[in-house]
Amino acid sequence: MSEPNVFQKSPIVKDMDPGTYWWCSCGRSESQPFCDGSHKGSDFAPVKVEVNESGKVAWCACKHSKNGPYCDGSHAGLS
Numbered sequence: 001m002s003e004p005n006v007f008q009k010s011p012i013v014k015d016m017d018p019g020t021y022w023w024c025s026c027g028r029s030e031s032q033p034f035c036d037g038s039h040k041g042s043d044f045a046p047v048k049v050e051v052n053e054s055g056k057v058a059w060c061a062c063k064h065s066k067n068g069p070y071c072d073g074s075h076a077g078l079s
Helices: none
Strands: 012-015 019-023 045-050 055-059
Touching: none
Parallel strands: none
Antiparallel strands: 012 055, 019 045
16 A cells, blocks of 8 residues: 655644544545545545534644554654
């Protein structure tokens, strides 16, 4: 599998309402942190996320989180 594009080296923190969301795992989407189909033709696929309660979510934007789609601080170790 190829490496994802690093969109940014910090999380995208958003106030989220309950619902189903598709997190971009490739880093190519123009509608970060969500998928816009830019992964087509690559090894990547969006990740389905169910948000059950309203609140802040720290979405991974570096695409290297071991807890993707959520930020785990992995961006701190990227060069």
